[in-house]
Amino acid sequence: MTRSHLAGVVDLITADGLPGLPPCHPGELLRATGLSGTPSCPGPTAPRSFVAIGDRVLGAAEIARDSTGDVGSIRWLHAREEPAVVGELLDHAIARLTGCEVIEAFTSGGVGPVAAGLPTVRRTTEEALLARGFAAIPAGRYLFRSLPSAPMALPDPPRIEVTANARRHRLTIPRLAAATVSVLTPGHGMVHWIEVHPDHRGQGLGAQLLNACLRHLHRLGVRQVIGFLDDHNLTADDGHGRVGAHMICTRAGFVTGAQLATYSKLAGAGGG
Numbered sequence: 001m002t003r004s005h006l007a008g009v010v011d012l013i014t015a016d017g018l019p020g021l022p023p024c025h026p027g028e029l030l031r032a033t034g035l036s037g038t039p040s041c042p043g044p045t046a047p048r049s050f051v052a053i054g055d056r057v058l059g060a061a062e063i064a065r066d067s068t069g070d071v072g073s074i075r076w077l078h079a080r081e082e083p084a085v086v087g088e089l090l091d092h093a094i095a096r097l098t099g100c101e102v103i104e105a106f107t108s109g110g111v112g113p114v115a116a117g118l119p120t121v122r123r124t125t126e127e128a129l130l131a132r133g134f135a136a137i138p139a140g141r142y143l144f145r146s147l148p149s150a151p152m153a154l155p156d157p158p159r160i161e162v163t164a165n166a167r168r169h170r171l172t173i174p175r176l177a178a179a180t181v182s183v184l185t186p187g188h189g190m191v192h193w194i195e196v197h198p199d200h201r202g203q204g205l206g207a208q209l210l211n212a213c214l215r216h217l218h219r220l221g222v223r224q225v226i227g228f229l230d231d232h233n234l235t236a237d238d239g240h241g242r243v244g245a246h247m248i249c250t251r252a253g254f255v256t257g258a259q260l261a262t263y264s265k266l267a268g269a270g271g272g
């Protein structure tokens, strides 16, 4: 990718944005593709390729191979869900990854907060992947909620401690629970993780701490909050409390913005 493509690709990524997500910033794209000189996933033996179609950059994708050359990856693909462009990009990517035993798609390396997972609302891309022999693997859900402009009337839980490290803020109920949040861009924030000590779950601490996260982000000027929930196996709770996580997020006003999925295709799998 040349720097002259940058604005066009940033527009494509923003066009595929989800509710609650900030617009793509050129710096994010540069970091993700390694063009800024500080690649987010440095891999000395992992070549990166970039493909674009048309004078106006109608679509773009990033592909890579792992160090063995056996695993290819379509890290991200954006084409305003135009079927012809999506199809052409995918065919090009698959051809460039000839010789790989497996090709993964949307497993990691996305630009912006949705680092992995294709939102299944992007039906054209999903259908094009399935038509080319990729299998879908559920990868949880993307959540968001808006915060009011007025001060938030949420009860102050006792004993919350806040520490900040760069853009990340850690909120703790000492010895019982911890959460990490960050401001992504002015007005946009994210709840990265929340965890309650296993011996103290189901007593309301998770809900209290999540509300404290929202209030903290609100005080930092955040009005759109996002988060991810890897709860795609809710019926077989793995003991990590995903059912509880789903419950506290819903009660705190988060709504599902999209289900996410990753994709995988073995060499020789049908489609193309």
Ligand SMILES: CC(C)(COP(=O)(O)OP(=O)(O)OC[C@H]1O[C@@H](n2cnc3c(N)ncnc32)[C@H](O)[C@@H]1OP(=O)(O)O)[C@@H](O)C(=O)NCCC(=O)NCCS
Residues within 6 Å of the ligand: 193, 194, 195, 196, 197, 200, 201, 202, 203, 204, 205, 206, 207, 208, 228, 229, 230, 237, 240, 241, 242, 243, 244, 245, 246, 247, 248
């Ligand atoms: C998610 C988590 C933070 C919730 O903390 P918590 O203190 O248990 O949450 P709360 O007590 O405030 O509320 C949880 C609610 O879900 C319910 N719940 C929790 N686990 C449940 C389960 N396995 N099945 C059904 N209900 C469950 C609780 O009973 C409670 O509902 P209630 O108020 O009607 O009784 C905690 O389970 C945890 O640390 N999980 C592991 C880390 C994790 O998965 N984090 C989420 C990252 S996506």
